[in-house]
Amino acid sequence: MDYLGEIAALLTSVLFSFTAVIFAQASRAIGSQITNRVRLVIALIYLLIINLILFGQPLPIGAGIERWVWLSLSGIIGLALGDMFLFRTYEHIGPRLGMLLMSLAPVIGALLAWLFFGETLLPGQIAGIAITLSGIAWVVGTRPAENSNQPRVDGRGLLFGVLAATGQAVGLVLSKQGMTGDFSPFAANAIRMLAAMMVFWLMTFAQRQGQETIAAVRRDRSALKLIAIGAFIGPVLGVSASLLAVQHAEIGVASTLMALPPVFLLPISYFVFKERFGWQTVAGTLVAMSGVALLFLV
Numbered sequence: 001m002d003y004l005g006e007i008a009a010l011l012t013s014v015l016f017s018f019t020a021v022i023f024a025q026a027s028r029a030i031g032s033q034i035t036n037r038v039r040l041v042i043a044l045i046y047l048l049i050i051n052l053i054l055f056g057q058p059l060p061i062g063a064g065i066e067r068w069v070w071l072s073l074s075g076i077i078g079l080a081l082g083d084m085f086l087f088r089t090y091e092h093i094g095p096r097l098g099m100l101l102m103s104l105a106p107v108i109g110a111l112l113a114w115l116f117f118g119e120t121l122l123p124g125q126i127a128g129i130a131i132t133l134s135g136i137a138w139v140v141g142t143r144p145a146e147n148s149n150q151p152r153v154d155g156r157g158l159l160f161g162v163l164a165a166t167g168q169a170v171g172l173v174l175s176k177q178g179m180t181g182d183f184s185p186f187a188a189n190a191i192r193m194l195a196a197m198m199v200f201w202l203m204t205f206a207q208r209q210g211q212e213t214i215a216a217v218r219r220d221r222s223a224l225k226l227i228a229i230g231a232f233i234g235p236v237l238g239v240s241a242s243l244l245a246v247q248h249a250e251i252g253v254a255s256t257l258m259a260l261p262p263v264f265l266l267p268i269s270y271f272v273f274k275e276r277f278g279w280q281t282v283a284g285t286l287v288a289m290s291g292v293a294l295l296f297l298v
Contacts, residue, residue, distance in 0.1 A: 005249025075192030078171015101161025135288025
């Protein structure tokens with residue numbers, strides 16, 4: 001199917017737009033670390049059930065050692081470490097500004113793909129990426145309204161955002177290496193999620209924070225419901241769509257389209273949170289979408 005990778009990348013952006021809001025709320029309620037630990041467990045349970053239904057086994061045991069190694073490394077770097085920094089970014093500077101820093105991921109991803117896979121981008125695709133990133137930066141960089149609850153920008157939040165973008169880019173590059181052929185995105189996602197969960201929970205037990213995590217979830221059942229919903233929308237459906245995207249499109253193009261959540265967050269913020277935007281935000285949105293259109297036309 002033409003543009004399958006690009007369409008999957010756009011779907012990823014839509015799904016991640018909702019999870020950015022959901023996980024930001026959960027992180028502020030029980031902490032980013034606890035939210036990340038719990039959502040990995042819930043997402044893995046979802047994926048095991050989906051793979052059992054689709055393929056008759058919860059994990060792709062016969063996928064081959066090399067594929068398991070690449071996808072496991074992708075999960076550890078992209079999901080365990082990268083998302084750990086992303087959740088800290090949400091906690092410090094909020095989802096809108098956090099997404100501005102995540103727009104660095106396409107640039108990092110395209111550079112890594114050029115270095116390791118020899119992927120080249122056409123001049124029109126490079127222009128589309130540049131225009132899209134400019135629009136995204138304009139959207140999330142616009143000063144919020146006076147009645148906005150946008151957290152103050154701090155140095156740690158900025159650092160966490162850059163580290164999160166780097167983790168996502170490296171994770172996508174490793175995923176592409178492990179997704180050669182027609183390997184199922186749901187099966188690949190299960191491998192990545194299993195590796196990420198094991199590493200993250202080993203760190204949790206090493207820091208003796210297992211009981212604290214369980215106690216926090218028991219205290220705040222509403223946060224647990226948010227995490228359960230967000231885990232299905234983001235880590236299950238969203239991440240699987242992102243794997244399908246890098247499997248069928250250049251990493252630079254796919255990661256650029258997956259950097260659009262700041263744009264899709266606009267209607268969510270307008271209708272759900274009743275935020276109002278100035279002309280700069282609207283203009284930035286139009287610039288970003290024109291870049292997306294250029295990616296499809298080239």
